[in-house]
Amino acid sequence: LWSGYTPDRVRELLKRLWQLRLIRYIPSNRSPLIYMNEERLPTADLYIAPETYHRRRELMRERFERMLAYAANEERCRSEVLEEYFGVEHPQPCGVCDLCLARRRAAKRHAEHTDTALREHLLRLLDGGEIPLHEAAERLGCAPDALSAAVDALLAGHEVELLPNGKLRRRR
Structure with a gap:
């Protein structure tokens, strides 16, 4: 024009x-x-077809319900929910929203709890005497890196000692 x-x-x-x-x-x-x-x-000249009005009403209801679902969401990453709403096909968690951070803190607490439990199991195992590291890993059924972290923590806390023959024993 x-x-x-x-x-x-x-x-x-x-x-x-x-x-x-x-x-x-x-x-x-x-x-x-x-x-x-x-x-x-003029408002007197304004006409909206009933079908159009109902469709707009349904769209507004859907938007409102999705807004409520977003606010009540306690499970999914907030960025994932928003990206999905705007049409992103495979949204990924952001890692920084409140829910992602809470999930990360819970995983860290779980890992700390698991580490503590592994150290306690290892100490009980060592109550029976000296044991080679590979045998401790087999008997505890844990990954070598997890056992290594547990042994490092126990060595640092002077609760165990690594003998020259490669065996581990509890300090008395």
């Missing part, structure tokens, strides 16, 4: 609309202002 108009022609048209009292136009070289004096369409 406006593609063939020059800036001067547009200014003329805006001034004419102002003279007709359809708009209030304040010309300016940098940023002109346009105010609408009244509603463009």
Whole structure:
């Protein structure tokens, strides 16, 4: 519609609309202002088909329900929920929202609890005497890196000692 108009022609048209009292136009070289004096369409002339109204109502209800679901969400990453809402196909957890951080803290507590339990099991195993590390790993049924971390913690706490023959024993 406006593609063939020059800036001067547009200014003329805006001034004419102002003279007709359809708009209030304040010309300016940098940023002109346009105010609408009244509603463009009288409400008596406004008609929305019932189907259109019902569809809009359903869309608003759906948006509202999804907003409530987002707020009540205690399980899924907040970014995942938002990205899914906006159409991202395979959203990934962000790792920084409140739910991701809570999940990470819970995993850390679980790992700490597991580490503590492993150290306690190892100490009980060592109550029976010296034992080679590979045998301790087999008997405890744990991964070598988990056993290594437990042994390091017990060595640092002076609860066990590593003998020259490669066996582990509890300090008395």
